Amino acid sequence: MLMTESASLVVMKFGGTSVGDVSRVKRVAEIVGEYRESNPGVGVVVVLSAMAGETNRLVALAKECVERPNPRELDVLLATGEQVTVALLAMRLNEMGIPSKSLLAPQVRIATDSRHTNAQIEEIECATLLEALREGGVPVVAGFQGIAGSGDITTLGRGGSDITAVALAAALKAETCFIYTDVAGVFSTDPRVCGEAKLLERVSHEEMLEMASLGAKVLHTRSVYFAMRYAVPLIVLSTFAGPFEPGRNGTWIVNEEELMEKPVVTGVTLRLDEAQITIEAMPSSIATMAALFDGLSERDVYIDMISQESVGGDAVNVSLTVPDEQSVTALETIRALVPSLRANGVTVERDIAKVSVVGIGMRYHTGVAARVFRCLARENIDVQMVNTSEIKLSVLVARKYCDAAVRALHAEFIPEGATVSAKG
Amino acid sequence: MLMTESASLVVMKFGGTSVGDVSRVKRVAEIVGEYRESNPGVGVVVVLSAMAGETNRLVALAKECVERPNPRELDVLLATGEQVTVALLAMRLNEMGIPSKSLLAPQVRIATDSRHTNAQIEEIECATLLEALREGGVPVVAGFQGIAGSGDITTLGRGGSDITAVALAAALKAETCFIYTDVAGVFSTDPRVCGEAKLLERVSHEEMLEMASLGAKVLHTRSVYFAMRYAVPLIVLSTFAGPFEPGRNGTWIVNEEELMEKPVVTGVTLRLDEAQITIEAMPSSIATMAALFDGLSERDVYIDMISQESVGGDAVNVSLTVPDEQSVTALETIRALVPSLRANGVTVERDIAKVSVVGIGMRYHTGVAARVFRCLARENIDVQMVNTSEIKLSVLVARKYCDAAVRALHAEFIPEGATVSAKG
Numbered sequence: 001m002l003m004t005e006s007a008s009l010v011v012m013k014f015g016g017t018s019v020g021d022v023s024r025v026k027r028v029a030e031i032v033g034e035y036r037e038s039n040p041g042v043g044v045v046v047v048l049s050a051m052a053g054e055t056n057r058l059v060a061l062a063k064e065c066v067e068r069p070n071p072r073e074l075d076v077l078l079a080t081g082e083q084v085t086v087a088l089l090a091m092r093l094n095e096m097g098i099p100s101k102s103l104l105a106p107q108v109r110i111a112t113d114s115r116h117t118n119a120q121i122e123e124i125e126c127a128t129l130l131e132a133l134r135e136g137g138v139p140v141v142a143g144f145q146g147i148a149g150s151g152d153i154t155t156l157g158r159g160g161s162d163i164t165a166v167a168l169a170a171a172l173k174a175e176t177c178f179i180y181t182d183v184a185g186v187f188s189t190d191p192r193v194c195g196e197a198k199l200l201e202r203v204s205h206e207e208m209l210e211m212a213s214l215g216a217k218v219l220h221t222r223s224v225y226f227a228m229r230y231a232v233p234l235i236v237l238s239t240f241a242g243p244f245e246p247g248r249n250g251t252w253i254v255n256e257e258e259l260m261e262k263p264v265v266t267g268v269t270l271r272l273d274e275a276q277i278t279i280e281a282m283p284s285s286i287a288t289m290a291a292l293f294d295g296l297s298e299r300d301v302y303i304d305m306i307s308q309e310s311v312g313g314d315a316v317n318v319s320l321t322v323p324d325e326q327s328v329t330a331l332e333t334i335r336a337l338v339p340s341l342r343a344n345g346v347t348v349e350r351d352i353a354k355v356s357v358v359g360i361g362m363r364y365h366t367g368v369a370a371r372v373f374r375c376l377a378r379e380n381i382d383v384q385m386v387n388t389s390e391i392k393l394s395v396l397v398a399r400k401y402c403d404a405a406v407r408a409l410h411a412e413f414i415p416e417g418a419t420v421s422a423k424g
Numbered sequence: 425m426l427m428t429e430s431a432s433l434v435v436m437k438f439g440g441t442s443v444g445d446v447s448r449v450k451r452v453a454e455i456v457g458e459y460r461e462s463n464p465g466v467g468v469v470v471v472l473s474a475m476a477g478e479t480n481r482l483v484a485l486a487k488e489c490v491e492r493p494n495p496r497e498l499d500v501l502l503a504t505g506e507q508v509t510v511a512l513l514a515m516r517l518n519e520m521g522i523p524s525k526s527l528l529a530p531q532v533r534i535a536t537d538s539r540h541t542n543a544q545i546e547e548i549e550c551a552t553l554l555e556a557l558r559e560g561g562v563p564v565v566a567g568f569q570g571i572a573g574s575g576d577i578t579t580l581g582r583g584g585s586d587i588t589a590v591a592l593a594a595a596l597k598a599e600t601c602f603i604y605t606d607v608a609g610v611f612s613t614d615p616r617v618c619g620e621a622k623l624l625e626r627v628s629h630e631e632m633l634e635m636a637s638l639g640a641k642v643l644h645t646r647s648v649y650f651a652m653r654y655a656v657p658l659i660v661l662s663t664f665a666g667p668f669e670p671g672r673n674g675t676w677i678v679n680e681e682e683l684m685e686k687p688v689v690t691g692v693t694l695r696l697d698e699a700q701i702t703i704e705a706m707p708s709s710i711a712t713m714a715a716l717f718d719g720l721s722e723r724d725v726y727i728d729m730i731s732q733e734s735v736g737g738d739a740v741n742v743s744l745t746v747p748d749e750q751s752v753t754a755l756e757t758i759r760a761l762v763p764s765l766r767a768n769g770v771t772v773e774r775d776i777a778k779v780s781v782v783g784i785g786m787r788y789h790t791g792v793a794a795r796v797f798r799c800l801a802r803e804n805i806d807v808q809m810v811n812t813s814e815i816k817l818s819v820l821v822a823r824k825y826c827d828a829a830v831r832a833l834h835a836e837f838i839p840e841g842a843t844v845s846a847k848g
Contacts, residue, residue, distance in 0.1 A: 022488045058508070064446045065512045066519040073518070076526050077511035080504040084482070087501035088489045094497070095490040102500050106530060107575055151531055 009043030009133060010035075011174045013143065013165030016052035017182040018239040019085045027239065029092040031180070032138060034243070036098065043133040045172065046140045047165040048089060050081025071116035075145075075155045078117075079105075082142035082161070090140045099137035103128065105145040105153070110164065112146030112154045119146050119154035121163065124171040141168060159220020166223045170230035177232050179219065180239040185251030186211065186218055188414045189268040194407045198414065200266065202252040204259055207266050208234075210358045210392045214269035224253070231255055256360055264368060265359035265413035270406050274304060275327035275350045276384070276396065277320055279334060282343035284308070284316040292318065295337050301330045305354070305387040305396060319385055321396065324350065352384065353402035356394040357409055363390055375412040381405050433467030433557060434459075435598045437567065437589030440476035441606040442663040443509045451663065453516040455604070456562060458667070460522065467557040469596065470564045471589040472513060474505025495540035499569075499579045502541075503529075506566035506585070514564045523561035527552065529569040529577070534588065536570030536578045543570050543578035545587065548595040565592065583644020590647045594654035601656050603643065604663040609675030610635065610642055612838045613692040618831045622838065624690065626676040628683055631690050632658075634782045634816045638693035648677070655679055680784055688792060689783035689837035694830050698728060699751035699774045700808070700820065703758060705739040706767035708732070716742065719761050725754045729778070729811040729820060743809060745820065748774065776808065777826035780818040781833055787814055799836040805829050 012035070014028050032044055058077050062069040069077075086102035093100035108128055112119035132139040143161025146154040156163050162179060169177035184199055186208065191197040203211070205228035212221045218236050227234050237250035244250040256262075282288055296303060305321040322330045327348055334346045362368050369386075372393055376383060381404060385396035397405050436459070438452050456468060482501050486493040493501075510526035517524035532552055536543035556563040567585025570578040580587050586603060593601035608623055610632065615621040627635070629652035636645045642660050651658050661674035668674040680686075706712055720727060729745040746754045751772055758770045786792050793810075796817055800807060805828060809820035821829050 022485065025489060061446065061508070061512065062515060065449060066515045068519070070515045070518045073511040073515040073526055076514075076528070077508060080507045083504045083507070084485070084501060087497040088485065090500075091486060091490045091494045091497040094494045095492070102497055104500070104577075153528075 008041070008175050009045060009172060010039075011045045011047060011165050011169040011172070011177045012180065013047040013161060013178065014049065014180045014239060015161065015182070016049040016054070018180050019048055019050075019089070020052040022088065024239070025085065025088045026092055028089060028180075029096060029098075031239065032093065033096055033098060036138075042175075044138050045129060045133070045168060045174070046089065046138060047143045047161060047168060048082060048085040048140060049143050049161040050078075050085060054081040054084070072152055075116050075153050078155050079142070079145045079153045082144050086140045086142045093138055093140070099135065100140055101132060101137060102140045102142070103132075104142045106147040106151075108139075108141055110146045110167075112148055112156070114148040114150060114152065114154065116152075117155055118157035119148065121146060121156065121167045124167055126171055129168070129172065157222075159223050162220055162223035163226055166226045166230070166232050166234070169232045170226065174232070177227070177234050178244070179234055179236045181218065181236060182238060182240065183218060183236075184238045184241050184249045185236045186253070186267070188266065189406055189410050190270060193270060193403050194268075194410050196407075196410055196414070199247065200251050201246045202254060202259055203266055204256045204360045205253055206256065206391055207358050207360050208253045210356070210389065211267050211269050214271055214354070214356045214358065214392065214394070219253075227253065228255075233258075259360065262361040262364065263359055263413075263415070264361040264365045265357045265409075266361075267358050268406050268410045268413070269356045269358060270402055271354040271356075272399065272402070273324050274321040274352065274354055275324045275330075275348055276352050277322060277327065277330055277334065278347050278349070279318045279338070279341070280344040280347065281311055281315040282318055282341050284310070284314050288341050288343075289318070292334070292337060292341060295333050296322075296330060299329050299333050301326050301333065305385045305394065307385045321352070321354070321385065351399040352396055353399045353405075354394050354396055355402060355405045355409065356392050357413055358392040359413075360391050362392070368393055371412060372409065375408050376405060379404055379408045381408075432465070432599050433469060433596060434463075435469045435471060435589050435593040435596070435601040436604065437471040437585060437602065438473065438604045438663060439585065439606070440473040440478070442604050443472055443474075443513070444476040446512065448663070449509065449512045450516055452513060452604075453520060453522075455663065456517065457520055457522060460562075466599075468562050469553060469557070469592060469598070470513065470562060471567045471585060471592060472506060472509045472564060473567050473585040474502075475509060478505040478508070496576055499540050499577050502579050503566070503569045503577045506568050510564045510566045517562055517564070523559065524564055525556060525561065526564045526566070527556075528566045530571040530575075532563075532565055534570045534591070536572055536580070538572040538574060538576065538578065540576075541579055542581035543572065545570060545580070545591045548591055550595055553592070553596065581646075583647055586644055586647035587650055590650045590654075590656050590658070593656045594650065598656070601651070601658050602668070603658055603660045605642065605660060606662060606664065607642060607660075608662045608665050608673045609660050610677070610691070612690065613830055613834050614694060617694060617827050618692075618834050620831075620834055620838070623671065624675050625670045626678060626683055627690055628680045628784045629677055630680065630815055631782050631784050632677045634780070634813065635691050635693050638695055638778070638780045638782065638816065638818065643677075651677065652679075657682075683784065686785040686788065687783055687837075687839070688785040688789045689781045689833075690785075691782050692830050692834045692837070693780045693782060694826055695778040695780075696823065696826070697748050698745040698776065698778055699748045699754075699772055700743055700745050700776050701751065701754055701758065702741055702743045702771050702773070703762070703765070704741050704768040704771065705735055706742055706765050708734075708738050708740040712765050713742070716758070716761060716765060719757050720746075720754060723753050723757050725750050725757065729809045729818070731809045745776070745778070745809065775823040776820050777823045777829075778818050778820055779826060779829045779833065780816050781837055782816040783837075784815050786816070792817055795836060796833065799832050800829060803828055803832045805832075
């Protein structure tokens with residue numbers, strides 16, 4: 001089966017649980033074999049993660065050895081995880097009679113900058129991959145890793161293998177990038193919170209981007225951003241639930257133009273990993289606000305939601321949310337600023353939750369905010385903060401109400417029966 | 425500490441047990457640090473094996489996945505073992521304030537042929553290593569691996585990390601190549617067999633070559649051959665027995681010219697992994713002998729000792745020894761040849777042992793064979809076959825007598841008190 005460069009091809013990426021042990025590697029080889037049989041003439045490039053747990057094991061090994069692992073060396077260590085899985089899968093494919101060879105980042109030449117443990121892809125050379133495809137073989141590429149200009153091994157950080165897959169799909173102009181994982185796709189909300197959660201057939205890149213950053217853990221935002229930027233159609237599906245079948249296994253993630261219908265709200269997401277910090281009775285002025293946010297910015301604190309509320313005179317309470325892991329840093333920073341800001345004090349609240357509705361249709365419909373507030377009011381759930389973007393609306397509520405809020409908003413916005421309900 | 429290219433340097437290689445876990449990796453870092461302190465201005469290049477057991481674990485993983493692992497992919501898999509240890513040691517050295525970076529075979533550029541799982545080093549580029557040394561750092565090189573012209577990863581086969589170390593020492597014109605292992609050096613015989621075994625202070629490359637191929641497991645023959653060819657002085661010593669101290673920890677392996685004294689016999693070795701095959705009553709002719717050895721050669725059977733004994737008329741019994749793991753192949757091959765050879769039959773004997781005396785002094789002394797036979801006769805040990813080279817004499821005896829034979833020959837040839845006795 002020879003291929004010309006214009007022949008169609010797909011990228012198939014399998015995550016850590018999909019290659020979690022040898023029997024699963026064998027299953028992945030079968031999936032690749034079945035796809036080739038049903039799609040003769042379509043080239044297949046495979047991208048793999050390390051076995052589930054392996055990256056953590058290697059990090060633990062490094063921490064057993066030193067307190068602060070040298071980032072260059074940590075990357076050398078971590079890159080072994082994917083090297084193991086690609087070698088095993090290529091062996092298995094060859095034994096099945098499918099010519100295949102593993103390719104590490106330096107062999108493909110996945111060029112990155114030199115930010116160790118969090119490198120960005122700069123360029124991918126396609127020559128080696130295209131040659132392997134022309135010969136009719138299946139290249140199996142190690143995800144998560146790259147090579148810096150110095151020749152040093154780099155890794156791409158969280159969600160790195162997804163990024164490798166999407167970047168390869170973009171560089172090779174692949175028809176589709178399949179992201180095989182351990183859930184059947186993108187759900188309208190977390191099925192563990194809301195029994196009515198539906199498997200979505202299609203979402204737009206932008207919706208996925210909001211949903212990913214709002215807590216849907218299917219895909220990392222960086223890879224969705226990459227897919228959006230290069231218009232790579234993704235299919236997220238489960239390795240363990242049979243072939244791709246919209247409504248049963250798999251969700252298309254596509255450009256907005258390719259969406260048939262544009263529901264106002266596509267999904268309801270929930271995020272529990274933020275903390276709310278409130279600076280009390282601060283004199284309201286541009287100068288004090290600037291001093292506050294400059295101080296936080298210097299410590300690299302990521303700020304999500306912001307609100308201010310007048311408390312009489314020219315004083316305001318300023319609330320903001322930050323990732324929980326940064327809340328101690330943020331609190332320390334602000335506490336040191338309290339005297340110069342002439343504020344009364346600062347408090348932190350961790351028993352909060354951020355519930356969001358996301359939908360590309362919000363661009364074209366007004367009144368979503370009103371429906372959200374009415375819906376939560378019916379449930380007697382107080383909203384502590386609000387944040388919006390073009391296609392999402394987030395509310396901060398007390399953590400004890402979060403499940404109720406998700407269920408109420410899902411019932412309000414997600415029409416029943418439109419898609420088949422399924423569990424991941 | 426800047427280095428010029430003419431500055432002196434050493435290579436330190438640590439085997440699998442020396443880096444068997446994180447605490448041992450830390451110990452290796454201390455050894456490197458202590459050496460640098462006591463030897464300011466001397467560059468240190470480190471070569472590491474994979475953690476003990478890791479290569480076997482990876483092979484088992486491959487065999488769980490496929491029946492016959494594709495050799496190219498097996499090399500990709502196996503190369504991860506050394507990648508883990510070099511990253512850990514480089515981290516540790518950096519944390520101790522010793523600048524260090526790990527280098528994999530493609531980064532150094534250890535060029536090999538493309539015989540996967542058993543590649544031969546063709547060329548080593550020194551530029552990257554010399555640059556790291558000039559900067560005052562310690563390059564930590566992954567042993568056992570190489571890169572073929574195609575860009576494929578290769579591995580060097582058994583004893584591969586020793587070969588890497590010796591080849592680097594040769595390429596860099598290192599003063600000494602330290603081989604850190606789990607025994608204190610080369611003993612005059614196996615201390616488990618003979619309580620009188622002595623730690624040797626110095627042996628010649630050639631003696632070591634004979635002793636390695638005859639069963640002393642300290643070093644693989646390929647690396648000793650390499651060291652001899654490029655006149656690299658080796659020191660074999662234990663990682664766990666304190667610093668190098670001739671007579672207590674460590675044996676020099678040097679060129680013959682550097683040996684002060686040349687004892688007739690330096691060591692007595694024992695090998696239990698051969699089988700003896702006897703073809704009975706075969707008509708003696710060049711043609712039948714040629715047919716016999718051609719047949720074995722076609723099946724890649726390695727033949728060690730050969731003897732023939734007349735049994736009347738023109739018939740001879742031909743005996744040969746082969747590695748035990750090849751004895752079934754050899755037996756099948758010969759059995760198929762028996763009719764055309766017009767022999768009576770073929771038998772195999774596995775309860776044998778090969779005992780050898782090795783010494784560079786045998787070049788200059790006659791009468792060694794006579795002393796060996798007299799010595800064994802006193803013990804009533806029958807010799808079944810004999811084999812000699814310029815610096816060794818081997819006898820095949822019944823396995824039940826092998827320990828007695830070793831002890832008798834050791835007492836006969838190895839002078840007492842010359843070197844301090846020590847256990848590994």
